[in-house]
Amino acid sequence: MVAQATRNAFRASPLILTALLIAVTALATSQPEHISLDPGSTDNTPHWRVISADAASLRLEFTLGALGAEDISAGGETWQSLVIEGGTVQGDEGAPGLPTAGRLVAVPAGASVFGRVIGFETVSLPSTRLYPIQPGRDEAFAVDRDAYARAGWRRLDVPAAKTAAVAADPTAPVVLIGEPAIMAGQTVVPVTVSPLAYDAVSREGVAARTIEIELTFAGGATPASARPVAASFDTWLRGNASGYDALRAGKSATGAALPGTYALVRHGDAAITSRTAALEDWRRRQGYHVEIVDVDVVGNNTSSIKSALQTIYDDTSIPPLEFVTLVGDEDGTYGVDTWIETLSGYNGPGDHYYVTLDGGDILADAHVGRLSFSTLDELDTMVAKIVGYEQTPPMGDTSWYGSASLQGDPSASGITTVYVNRWLKGHLEALGWAHVDTTWSGNFAGAFTATVGQGRSLYGYRGYLGMSGIGTSTIHNLNNGGELPVAILPTCDTGTFTQGECRAEAWLRAPNGGGIAAVGTATQGTHTRYNNCYYHGIWNGLLYNADHRVGVAHSLGKIELYNNYQVAEPARVEIWSTWNSLMGDPATDPWLGVPVALSVDHPASLSTGATAVPVTVTSGGSPAAGLVVCVYRDGAFQVSALTDASGAAVLSVPSLAAGTMLVTVGGHGYLPYLGSLGVGAFDVFCGL
Incomplete structure (x- = not known):
């Protein structure tokens, strides 16, 4: 079904400016707008939802509520740049720029990936003169007049040697599937969606507001290594790679967010x-x-x-x-x-x-x-x-x-x-x-x-x-x-x-x-x-x-x-x-707010032979959960754990010999605690 989109002025959102800045190396500009694909929507952020996933396939739904839009004066004419938040525009230099959005999809190790569009819903756009792709930097404004004189629907060109999912309908969206790659042990593929078809002569556009994509898996890609996924990659993949949670179901995160x-x-x-x-x-x-x-x-x-x-x-x-x-x-x-x-x-x-x-x-x-x-x-x-x-x-x-x-x-x-x-x-x-x-x-x-x-x-x-x-x-x-x-x-x-x-x-x-x-x-x-x-x-x-x-x-x-x-x-x-x-040091955790102080409670000393170190952490009188606690003795041992919901952690250590161990507690936004405790001959010790 093809519906009619609406175009409305609105106060410029930082999100829409994000996509515009990637798309445009513009000259004079007007107040940004949006084109609603869903009635009343101003959300030009793409949403990706996994409908189903198993070892053989994954179904993915792409939805887009609106396109960011801006009028641009260049070369003595007025143009429109249409963009998707976090995306870009693609096309040949001087030709109409078509908005695209990208996403990583987690797939089984060793898989080759094939895709197809199995359903979509489109809306027709108001009269639009798409802004041409520019060469960048301070070069002169570029426009390919032949491209703008070419009648008929134009969609994103499919690069050679890429697996593409293109429906026969000339106004249908294009979905491109990249080659499998491995990120820190997890196989992923890049998926690019181009939801817009455009006729430069009639200045008509048709945009998809929903697309259902099916990816199917077969053997043939380079297998991933046997190493676990590091915590920093695991954290990002869980929120930003479709299908990752399903693949990781039943598997614990490496070190449960502990340092690698x-x-x-x-x-x-x-x-x-x-x-x-x-x-x-x-x-x-x-x-x-x-x-x-x-x-x-x-x-x-x-x-x-x-x-x-x-x-x-x-x-x-x-680790x-x-x-x-x-x-x-x-x-x-x-x-x-x-x-x-x-x-x-x-x-x-x-x-x-x-x-x-x-x-x-x-x-x-x-x-x-x-x-x-x-x-x-x-x-x-x-x-x-x-x-x-x-x-x-x-x-x-x-x-x-x-x-x-x-x-x-x-x-x-x-x-x-x-x-x-x-x-x-x-x-x-x-x-x-x-x-x-x-x-x-x-x-x-x-x-x-x-x-x-x-x-x-x-x-x-x-x-x-x-x-x-x-x-x-x-x-x-x-x-x-x-x-x-x-x-x-x-x-x-x-x-x-x-x-x-x-x-x-x-x-x-x-x-x-x-x-x-x-x-x-x-x-x-x-x-x-x-x-x-x-x-x-x-x-x-x-x-x-x-x-x-x-x-x-x-x-x-x-x-x-x-x-x-x-x-x-x-x-x-x-x-x-x-x-x-x-x-700089890539492990530096920057201060993005005023550092928060911690109160840390642990024994001042333990007896030789003890095998556990109990630590409790609070901040402002409340338990501080999810912080890294490390007990360390140079050349002997290093043990880390996360504080639980009550702010507590009990660290199992080798049977302790006399001496001193260092206790450190830290987490993003917190002033680190640097302490120590002694180990000696006492009548009572804590052990598990």
Whole structure:
């Protein structure tokens, strides 16, 4: 059945701006609108529901209440951009842009996947002149006049060698099924839905508001490894990969959200080991299983380092590999080698390939970051920043925890650099952030120093090559002390760390402030569409994912690229996944609010021979559930558990010998508790 859609003006939602910024490198714009596909709906977020799932097939329902819409003036004409929240637009350069949405679907290991559309419901759209796909950056407005003069229904072209589900009806939606890939041990396929058919001559459109898709499974894909899914991936997959819950039914999450394995890749020189010891000890206290990859032993080249990481990843006797931290710049006395992608022609550097460890695909199977230093003093600064930020953040003036600085310069990369930051500001304010500074024009460097220099928790920049006059020296000269932001700046050349110091490196190196972590993009060949897509994904992960650690958010930015572009533009996904590099420790959990204090009760001492440590945790007089408790004795044992609904955890330990053990309690948003207890000869001991 075909119904009639309605178009209405409305107050711009941050969600609709999200999709518009990915779709448009626009010129002049009007007030955003929506086109209701379901009567009265303004919800342009796609909804995915598993109808049924078994070992042979999965039925998936896609529903869409509305399309985001905006009038755009370009080339002396007025156009309309139609978008789906979290999606993108696809098509040939200069041709009408068709909105799409992507989703990962979890499938059985070893399966090849085939799909078909088995039902859909469409609505006709008001007269629409679709905005053409643009080349990006500051290039001239592009329009393919032949494409707009071609009569007949146009749907998304099906890429060669892709399994597609296309109904015979020329106005039916198109569903593309990508190749199986493996994410941290779980096989997934990307599904792309293009709900719109369009006739450029008549300016008519037909959009699907519901689509029922059937996926069927057969043997033939690369089998997944036997390793369990790490907790950070398990958390995300449960909420964002259709079919995952059904596949995991009856299987417990690995370590029940306990820390996994943390691999530190560094030189074995005493000058390095003495400086990273505090970070290694802190990660062990938190409950991470720490593995050291000594590049002086395994070889300081990408293949040898990846081989060592692969061995750790494949070892099922230890917790799943979750974080990889490279210690060193890519060259110099203490350098650690990096990769160079060869797809773009720009030869951009990046560390992403170090964590593509399962399935031979481009998806990350662990979270990676780099502590890039050029002097030993800089390494001292970095370790002190990370440990201090995580253990004892500044609590004198707590206003910096609810503050952010966002800058968008449209002068060369278009209005979407502003839109993306307006979207981010709207979400921060909805989350209760009291102070969000914005700069859209004028003296960007001066505004940067004036705001970030006062202390901010987050900093975001979208703009163009040169970062609007904000150089590495501007970052080094910040005096914000320990009030350190996470900085996200996916813009040309902000992450080219193989050609001197890049802006992303400067944040953690800065001696009197700077930031706790930063992401920049390598090369001068970046593109607004893909930069914005990553920017949306990392911020969405940092703010809304249940696991807020910066390395996890970085991986989710890359997954956003995969969801939107893998089926049609896989090379772009690989390039941008490589070019975007995290300079910082991927296991850092950022402060997104004022830290909350904990009250922890445990014995001050235990008798030798005791085999259990009882711990109770409260906050503000109420039980604190779901926090990680770790008891640790260097060289002897490390045991972790989660607090239950009553705030209690009882940790079973080996029969205790005399000495001291460390007790650590932590969780997102809580000031960590660092305590200890003694073990000696007493008349009474606690045992199980």
